[in-house]
Structures are given as C-alpha cells and as structure tokens.
Amino acid sequence: MIHLNQIFLRREERQLLNGVTLDMKKGEHWVILGRNGSGKTTLLEMMNGHLFPSSGTIDVLGHRYGETDLREVRKQIGYISQSVIEKLTLRDPVWEVVATGEYAFLRFYQEIDDKVRLKALQLLSEAGLSHVAYQPLSTLSQGERKKVLLARALMSEPKLIVMDEPCAGLDFHEREKLLIDLGRLADRDIMIVYVTHHTEEIIPLFTHVALIHDGQITAAGPKEEVLTTERLSQTYDWPVELEWANERPWIRASAGGNKS
C-alpha cells in the first residue's frame, strides 16, 4: 500500500531524509518512532503528497507520486495532525468541521447536503460526541478536538489514515480513551501510519514499527522484532530498559543515565 524507495530530501545544506526505503503492506499498521527532528513529520508529509523528495520514488495506494492526480489519492488519505487543527476555524460548529472531511475542505461556503450532515452526526455519535455537535470547535477540550479530527478523517471513508502525534498534549485519561478509539479502527479496513515519541502508545492494533534516526531508517519490521532495548537506546541516544505489559511496550531510562 505504501512503498518508499530510496528517498532523499535535501534542504539548505541539510540531508533531512537519507535513503529511506519502507514497504508497508495491506493488513499492516505502522508506528514510526524517532527523536525530535529525526524526520518523522517529513516522512508523513511525503506519504500524503504534501512534500516531494529530491530523489527516490513514492507509491501510495497503487499510485506513483509524480505520475498521478494527487487530489484523487489525497481523498483516500485521512491526515490527523496539529497542523490540521490549526487550519480549522474554531468558531465553526463541530458537526460542520466533521462534515468538511467529506470533501477535504477546510470550511463550507455553501449549503451542506443533508446526507453529509447526517453522516457527520453519525460519526460524532460513534465518537461519543453527540452532545457537543452544535457547539463551536473552540469550546472543546484538546482530547475532544482530536476525536473530532478522527471523525472528520473518517468522513471520506479513507483507505489510509496518517497520524502525527495524535496523543500529544492529552492527559493520561484522554490518551487512553483516544487509543481505544484507534483500536476500533481495525474493524474498518483502514491502514494506519502513526508517529509518536512514546512506545506505550503502540497498542496491539499496531503490527509494525520503523525506527528513524537522523533521517535514516535504522530498523523496520514486525514490532516484536524491531523493539529491543539496544535499538531503542540507539533511537533515543539514551540507555533505556524495555518491558512489555498488557501487550504494549513500555520504556524507562536506565538507572545509570547517559554517560556519553
């Protein structure tokens, strides 16, 4: 479904992505882990066709970027990130924000079709947000806004959802609630690519992990093989200990700290 082949991206003397090759197949759900500035968002922006490599090829959902109508591919991709929230209009009612996902618009300037309105309300109901459907987006908590974004992404019935740190800024309770919602996506036949800093967000839904360091993929494959104490210590440039609990990997800093 997603194939990145030898992707290089150079910006102002810096090599942001350095020979990235990744093969993500149908039925797999991927997490990308890496330090601040390692290139995670850059990689997601390439997958959803917002950024183009200096060299290399990108195939997503059977389309080769550069040889296809990008608008058609983007309709099949839901993108969840803080940058999307910032582009939405806070005074718009929540249901309308969700409805814009049908057409990948940011706002409506015309009458909204009844069918689209009902679909938005249905998705809000599934997200447990019916009670805020007619409130402005500005009145919602950070956790509720993330759920709205997920409902909005589902409007266009995407084949792929790309998420950039969806749990950032959420408290423990809100994070766990959002992770449960994400777990439910497994029933919808949607591939998920998820960027995070926190290994414990790798819930059982996720099958594969890619580790990125300084624009290079250092390991990629089934999560049980990729997630080792040694590889994670290299990824974070810090000695860590890894433990699996409730089918989720948890890390803590080693007692000795970073001796380098």
Ligand SMILES: Nc1ncnc2c1ncn2[C@@H]1O[C@H](COP(=O)(O)OP(=O)(O)OP(=O)(O)O)[C@@H](O)[C@H]1O
């Ligand atoms: N247009 C640009 N010109 C120069 N450097 C850029 C540009 N865009 C991004 N970068 C740099 O590329 C590097 C990778 O950025 P990216 O946002 O992909 O990192 P990230 O892994 O998502 O980081 P974070 O975890 O902090 O969100 C950063 O060092 C960033 O400063």
